[in-house]
Amino acid sequence: MTGTLVLVRHGQSDWNLKNLFTGWRDPDLTELGVQEANAGGKALADYGIKFDIAFTSVLTRAQKTCNIILENVGQTGLETIKDQALNERDYGDLSGLNKDDARAKWGEEQVHIWRRSYDVPPPGGESLRDTGARVWPYYLTEILPRVLRGEKVLVAAHGNSLRSLVMVLDKLTKEQILGVNLATGVPMVYKLNADSTVASKEVLGDMSGAH
Secondary structure: OOOEEEEEEOOOHHHHHHHOOOOOOOOOOOOHHHHHHHHHHHHHHHOOOOOOEEOOOHHHHHHHHHHHHHHHHHOOOEEEEEOOHHOOOOHHHHHEEEEEEEEEHHHHHHHHHHHHHHOOOOOOOHHHHHHHHHHHHHHHHHHHHHHHHEEEEEEOOOOOOOOHHHHHHHOOOOHHHHOOOOOOOEEEEEOOOOOOOOOEEEOOOOOOEEE
């Protein structure tokens, strides 16, 4: 029997609240973000899972979400590997800008293309394809082998780094992934087959509020 992969997007951050492009910048969770992470952790505790290892990015908001989830499942101090391969998409010159200010500067259509296209990066930043180009190899070499050995693995990361994984796991096209948004703090539980394909997927919460 192969293992279980759980993906969770970090809770709301200060910059999410302020409507700023965040990327590799490092704001903290808001009170709501902490609540979202606790809700995700409680859902996993109710589900009854115990993890063998956790992975997260080098950014505070993902690490805190990871820690809060582990507290909720009674596994504080579990081995956690932090790697920038799991970081959010780098928004380049947009980082730190209010999204409305960016629209005023570059035009609504251009900003929409940068945010929602698959392979058009903002100036100095990454597209979703670029993000996947660092997330996928890390997943294949560091995370997937553990799941295939039967381990239960938590990945607490970011909207776009996780969308890169969901695209592969759910076999989505580049057009389909553009319509996928992941809710903050809502765990996605994947059980994998021995050939690394998905045997089952459960979402422990409500994805309808995703943005």
